[in-house]
């Protein structure tokens with residue numbers, strides 16, 4: 001019950017953060033010609049929905065991850081992530097009627113490599129993070145009419161066991177297992193508080 005309360009408090013905090021930024025300011029930073037911010041009212045609504053989905057997905061993923069780590073350590077959890085993370089996010093996409101993706105400049109799963117539009121958002125977020133600013137959730141309307149939501153994914157202590165600095169927070173023996181599963185892995189070297197990547201959630205075009 002207490003943890004549920006904590007989640008609620010965190011959720012409200014994040015929601016407050018996501019709506020605190022002024023939508024009109026965001027819309028000035030349109031990254032491409034064909035993308036533009038929808039009306040102020042929609043922006044607030046879509047941001048709320050996007051945050052709910054991102055947090056819901058994160059909750060499911062990290063809950064399963066913790067359980068797998070408790071059961072069989074980091075190696076077990078890495079194998080578990082390998083088989084479950086992608087299909088799980090995919091099935092949540094169906095449940096929420098929105099396409100849910102995660103993308104990063106340094107990917108583990110090649111399917112999470114950024115699209116050109118995601119790359120623009122990643123570049124902007126990384127520039128903000130480098131300037132000491134906290135990147136904020138963003139809404140874009142695509143040329144197709146679909147609505148895209150983006151939000152930063154930040155590193156926490158727990159994440160470093162699989163994404164941290166090799167030989168320090170990330171044990172060599174654990175990384176050997178990860179590299180077997182992902183020979184091209186690039187997703188290490190992070191510290192807590194680093195920008196890891198983005199949520200990229202696409203809603204169908206409104207009627």
Ligand code: HEC
Nearest residue numbers: 077078081082085086102107108109112158159162187197
């Ligand atoms: C037990 C190991 C493990 C832990 C702990 C872990 N991850 Fe991962 N992470 C993985 C694996 C494995 C993948 C690839 C999943 C796939 O194939 O879809 C991944 C993929 C990702 C991706 C998708 C981008 C990419 O590189 O493919 C993001 C974003 C991510 N992790 C963030 C996090 C965050 C944030 C945390 C902490 C809350 C975390 N991870 C904790 C193993 C882990």
